[in-house]
Amino acid sequence: MSESWLSKVNWTHDGLVPVIAQETGTGKVLMFAWMNREALKRTAECGEAVYWSRSRKKLWHKGEESGHVQKVKEIRLDCDEDVILLEVEQIGGIACHTGRHDCFFQKLESDTWIIDAPVIKDPAEIYKK
Amino acid sequence: MSESWLSKVNWTHDGLVPVIAQETGTGKVLMFAWMNREALKRTAECGEAVYWSRSRKKLWHKGEESGHVQKVKEIRLDCDEDVILLEVEQIGGIACHTGRHDCFFQKLESDTWIIDAPVIKDPAEIYKK
Numbered sequence: 127m128s129e130s131w132l133s134k135v136n137w138t139h140d141g142l143v144p145v146i147a148q149e150t151g152t153g154k155v156l157m158f159a160w161m162n163r164e165a166l167k168r169t170a171e172c173g174e175a176v177y178w179s180r181s182r183k184k185l186w187h188k189g190e191e192s193g194h195v196q197k198v199k200e201i202r203l204d205c206d207e208d209v210i211l212l213e214v215e216q217i218g219g220i221a222c223h224t225g226r227h228d229c230f231f232q233k234l235e236s237d238t239w240i241i242d243a244p245v246i247k248d249p250a251e252i253y254k255k
Numbered sequence: 256m257s258e259s260w261l262s263k264v265n266w267t268h269d270g271l272v273p274v275i276a277q278e279t280g281t282g283k284v285l286m287f288a289w290m291n292r293e294a295l296k297r298t299a300e301c302g303e304a305v306y307w308s309r310s311r312k313k314l315w316h317k318g319e320e321s322g323h324v325q326k327v328k329e330i331r332l333d334c335d336e337d338v339i340l341l342e343v344e345q346i347g348g349i350a351c352h353t354g355r356h357d358c359f360f361q362k363l364e365s366d367t368w369i370i371d372a373p374v375i376k377d378p379a380e381i382y383k384k
Contacts, residue, residue: 129366130366131363131367131368146275148284152282153281153282154282155284155340158275158333200362200363201362202359202360202362203361203362204286204359204361205351205353207361209287211359226334229333229334229338230333230338232331232332232333232336233331234260234299234329234330234331237257237258237259237260238260239260
């Protein structure tokens with residue numbers, strides 16, 4: 127497979143691109159993360175989301191510990207070619223490390239952030255060795 | 256209105272936060288942009304999306320030229336408190352400066368980015384003085 131499509135992406139100075147993961151069917155925005163060129167290449171090749179962990183400074187195959195992998199249905203690029211939108215099937219129905227369906231569980235109500243989504247599974251259960 | 260909710264956001268070193276704008280009803284991801292503290296404050300106050308333009312280095316009231324403002328229905332914050340998700344009504348049905356409904360009109364098919372969304376209105380018409 128040619129890699130010219132990877133060169134179309136306008137990578138940041140750090141060689142990264144922001145990525146939005148959206149759930150197929152529900153349309154819910156699950157999470158936001160980053161990819162480098164290798165992560166995007168692997169995502170396209172293996173059909174599961176592989177991100178770049180900025181904190182751990184390494185490739186992060188989402189779900190490698192939890193089993194909550196993301197099966198990629200579609201990869202999209204925006205008008206400026208510097209943002210990726212993934213359409214994914216979220217295995218396990220849990221995208222967030224807090225054990226919630228998605229990461230956007232805090233909603234602004236007047237001047238307070240309110241948590242309005244339940245913990246589906248205790249993270250201690252999800253990440254136990 | 257207290258501003259303590261603004262301090263809950265984990266701003267980047269540049270004082271910014273990434274923002275995903277999602278269309279109410281359709282669930283379509285319209286665009287991705289950035290806000291600084293003032294932009295987020297104004298967004299909450301006026302009920303229309305105000306971003307920080309990193310290229311122009313100034314506040315950008317989305318739609319100020321085109322009329323394609325975004326009426327904000329909901330403001331969400333993610334688990335790490337460093338990403339904002341806006342639910343918006345897209346006035347004019349056009350979020351992208353190319354005249355398309357949203358910015359994610361390029362889809363990866365094998366190793367090529369394919370444009371699969373029409374231009375609804377010519378940008379020359381949208382941005383004419």
